[in-house]
Amino acid sequence: MLSHNAIQAPSTRIHPDVPVTRHTATQLVPPAFAPSQPHQVILYASNAEIYGQGERATALYQVEFGAVRVYRLLSDGRRQISAFHVAGEVFGFEADGHHHFFAEAICNSAIRIFRQPLGADIARGILPIALKALIRAQEHLLVIGRQNAAERVAAFLLDQLERQGGLPQVELAMSRTDIGDYLGLTIETVSRVFSKFREKGYIRLQGVRTVELIKPEALRALCV
Amino acid sequence: MLSHNAIQAPSTRIHPDVPVTRHTATQLVPPAFAPSQPHQVILYASNAEIYGQGERATALYQVEFGAVRVYRLLSDGRRQISAFHVAGEVFGFEADGHHHFFAEAICNSAIRIFRQPLGADIARGILPIALKALIRAQEHLLVIGRQNAAERVAAFLLDQLERQGGLPQVELAMSRTDIGDYLGLTIETVSRVFSKFREKGYIRLQGVRTVELIKPEALRALCV
DNA sequence: GAAGAAATTCGGTTATATCCTAAGGGAAAC
DNA sequence: GTTTCCCTTAGGATATAACCGAATTTCTTC
Structure with missing residues (x-):
C-alpha cells in the first residue's frame, strides 16, 4: 500500500x-x-x-x-x-x-x-x-533500492542520454507515469525533481518530452 | 542520502x-x-x-x-x-x-x-x-520498487522457503544487514517487520537465524 | 480555432521508513 | 565463569516521498 x-x-x-x-x-x-x-x-x-x-x-x-x-x-x-x-x-x-x-x-x-x-x-x-x-x-536494483528520488531521476536521464548517443537533446518516448513506474516513484515526485533540476539549471525542458541536459556532470555527480 | x-x-x-x-x-x-x-x-x-x-x-x-x-x-x-x-x-x-x-x-x-x-x-x-x-x-525490481517493508520481507522469506525445498524451518545464512541491503531497507525496519510477523503468528524465531514459517499463506497473501 | 480530454505541475498534509540513541542477547575469547 | 564485542531489538524524532486535491498545460478532436 x-x-x-x-x-x-x-x-x-x-x-x-x-x-x-x-x-x-x-x-x-x-x-x-x-x-x-x-x-x-x-x-x-x-x-x-x-x-x-x-x-x-x-x-x-x-x-x-x-x-x-x-x-x-x-x-x-x-x-x-x-x-x-x-x-x-x-x-x-x-x-x-x-x-x-x-x-x-x-x-x-x-x-x-x-x-x-x-x-x-x-x-x-x-x-x-x-x-x-x-x-x-x-x-537498476541499486538505483531503486538505495538511491533517493533526485538520484534516481538523474540516473534515468543519464541513461537516456547515453542511449541516444550523447546528444544533449534527449527525446523521452515515455510519459511521467512510465518514468515513475520505472524508478519506483510517483509521477508527482518525478515532476518535482524535473522542476528542481530545471531551477538549478541542470536541464532545460522544451515541451514535456524534450529534455536538454545542460549540466550532465552535475547529474553524474548526484548518482555516483 | x-x-x-x-x-x-x-x-x-x-x-x-x-x-x-x-x-x-x-x-x-x-x-x-x-x-x-x-x-x-x-x-x-x-x-x-x-x-x-x-x-x-x-x-x-x-x-x-x-x-x-x-x-x-x-x-x-x-x-x-x-x-x-x-x-x-x-x-x-x-x-x-x-x-x-x-x-x-x-x-x-x-x-x-x-x-x-x-x-x-x-x-x-x-x-x-x-x-x-x-x-x-x-x-526483485518489483519487490523493491513497488512493495512496502512488510511485503518485501514476506517475499524474501518465501523465497528462502522455496530455496530450501519447502521445509518450514528456514535457516538464514545472512545477517539482518544483508537482508536489509537486499531488500532496500534498514536493519531496524527488517527487525521490526520480523517482530510484527512473530506477534501476528506468521513466523516463529528460534534464535536469530532460524525462522519457522507457520503461516506461509499469510505471507503469500501479503506480497501478491 | 475552439472545446474537451488527458497529462503534467503545483501546494499542502500525511504516513512510512529512516535516522539516532540505547538497551538487550549470543557467540567468541580470555 | 567472566568479559568483550557484535548483532539484534526497541523507542522516539525526523525527513522523504506518498497521498489528496486542484490548477495548469498539452494534446485531440471537432
Whole structure:
C-alpha cells in the first residue's frame, strides 16, 4: 500500500491467445528474408500489447523503431517497469517457455519477431545480449533500492542520454507515469525533481518530452 | 542520502590482483576432474571476497556449499545486494569481460571455479541459467520498487522457503544487514517487520537465524 | 480555432521508513 | 565463569516521498 500510479490491467489487450490479432497493428514488411529463419516485422500502435504475462514465450523481439516497456503488475495495480527498449535492442528472453512480464509499445513501434528455436550458435549470439540485460537489471536494483528520488531521476536521464548517443537533446518516448513506474516513484515526485533540476539549471525542458541536459556532470555527480 | 546500512568497502579483500591469494581460503579438492576443463574448488572464509568490481572476469563460479552475496556499492557506502546464491547455483556472469559487482562469501563456503572459455555448446548450457538470473533480478525490481517493508520481507522469506525445498524451518545464512541491503531497507525496519510477523503468528524465531514459517499463506497473501 | 480530454505541475498534509540513541542477547575469547 | 564485542531489538524524532486535491498545460478532436 505504498507506492503507486495504479493501473488496472494491460489495457490494450484484445485477444490474449491469438498472437496474430493480439495487437492493433498492421503488417509492414514481408515476413521473411530467409526461408530457414522466418521472421517478420509487425507494427504496434501506441500502448498495444506485444506479449503478456503467462503467455507461452515462443519468440525473441527486436525493436526496429519506436520504444517498448517491459513490466510486471501486482494484484492491486502497482506496476514496476523493469526495462525500456529502443531501436536495435532485443527483448523477450524467458527461461521456462513462459513470459513472466508484459511488453507494450510505448509509441507506434515496429518490432521484428524471431521465431526459430535456439540452436547452439544462436544461443552463443544471444548470451551476451542476455548478460547485458542482466547487468542492467542488477544495476537498476541499486538505483531503486538505495538511491533517493533526485538520484534516481538523474540516473534515468543519464541513461537516456547515453542511449541516444550523447546528444544533449534527449527525446523521452515515455510519459511521467512510465518514468515513475520505472524508478519506483510517483509521477508527482518525478515532476518535482524535473522542476528542481530545471531551477538549478541542470536541464532545460522544451515541451514535456524534450529534455536538454545542460549540466550532465552535475547529474553524474548526484548518482555516483 | 536516503537508505543505508553503510559499508566502507569490501572488507576482507587482501590481494585484489592475484586471484590465487585473493581469499583467506585453502584448497579443498584436486583442481581438475578433466584436463581439458580445468576447474577447482576453493574455500572462502566468512566475508572473504570472491571477486571485486572492476576486476577482469575470467571464470564462472558455482557454490558447492555455503552462501554468497553479490552486491554493488555507491561511493558513500550505500550497498545493494542484487542476489544471494546457495549450493548448486552459478554466478559471476559478465557481459564485457569485467565484473560490475562484488561477490563475497556470507559464511564459510566452497566455490567451484570454471575457467575455460565459453564455446557454443557451453553458451547454450549457460544461457538458461543466465536467463533465470535475469528473471529473478527483474522480479526483485518489483519487490523493491513497488512493495512496502512488510511485503518485501514476506517475499524474501518465501523465497528462502522455496530455496530450501519447502521445509518450514528456514535457516538464514545472512545477517539482518544483508537482508536489509537486499531488500532496500534498514536493519531496524527488517527487525521490526520480523517482530510484527512473530506477534501476528506468521513466523516463529528460534534464535536469530532460524525462522519457522507457520503461516506461509499469510505471507503469500501479503506480497501478491 | 475552439472545446474537451488527458497529462503534467503545483501546494499542502500525511504516513512510512529512516535516522539516532540505547538497551538487550549470543557467540567468541580470555 | 567472566568479559568483550557484535548483532539484534526497541523507542522516539525526523525527513522523504506518498497521498489528496486542484490548477495548469498539452494534446485531440471537432
